[in-house]
């Protein structure tokens with residue numbers, strides 16, 4: 464069984480560093496593979512709604528002109544570009560990801576979109592579980608659809624806490640693991656009957672089946688709030704958006 468199918472409890476039970484490293488590299492390869500079609504499939508499969516959800520995440524981060532900002536697990540840069548517009552030409556935004564292919568797409572988009580403020584963006588190939596930044600460096604952090612994909616969510620939350628300035632916020636957007644049976648049913652039905660079959664047309668059935676597995680083993684809103692408070696954040700609130708299909712955790716250091 465590849466670790467893309469391993470549930471988090473099984474992964475945690477294995478506890479072997481080697482397993483975690485292999486899982487991280489399997490996911491790294493997955494996001495390298497889907498990079499060429501990632502943006503288009505997101506637009507197609509969410510009817511463009513994901514762009515609204517991402518704008519909400521950036522607004523909740525509290526990012527403002529002149530800030531030093533971080534978009535963690537930036538992928539092709541959707542939230543990085545939004546954070547760049549918030550920071551303006553006096554500010555700075557770092558987009559960090561461990562997928563070379565995703566960062567390549569992000570860099571190409573930066574050149575093609577060529578907005579003046581986008582000169583404030585720096586792309587960094589790195590690990591969200593071992594950030595190459597000093598303590599208390601950033602004024603705000605966003606993480607869009609990344610927390611569910613890291614192999615150690617606690618460690619990722621601790622790293623975000625470490626590199627944030629006191630009083631600053633992290634805004635974490637992801638799928639919502641709903642406790643409402645109807646919402647959970649609709650989400651699962653859409654993924655089973657629309658998302659995975661569409662991805663199969665692109666030869667990516669396994670990759671989008673992983674999407675479903677990762678949601679099944681994700682944390683609920685209340686569990687995400689507790690994860691943030693346990694990492695040291697003073698305040699944490701999880702908001703359900705997109706009819707409960709998505710969720711956004713806002714936490715203050």
Ligand SMILES: C/C(=C\Cc1cc(O)c2ccccc2c1O)CCC[C@H](C)CCC[C@H](C)CCCC(C)C
Nearest residue numbers: 505508509512513608612650653654670671674708
């Ligand atoms: C931007 C979105 C998902 C990003 C994303 C995250 C992952 O962890 C992946 C893992 C593996 C493969 C792909 C991804 C991935 O793309 C959210 C929107 C795109 C979704 C793929 C579509 C979700 C559909 C909703 C369940 C239903 C939407 C209903 C509509 C708004 C009426």
Ligand SMILES: C[S@@+](CC[C@H](N)C(=O)[O-])C[C@H]1O[C@@H](n2cnc3c(N)ncnc32)[C@H](O)[C@@H]1O
Nearest residue numbers: 494536537538560561562565590591607608612
């Ligand atoms: C679903 S994509 C999200 C991309 C983008 N934030 C968005 O909202 O579209 C998840 C991203 O997380 C990255 N990722 C997963 N684990 C990571 C880690 N440990 N360190 C850095 N990036 C990671 C993947 O390479 C991928 O680009």
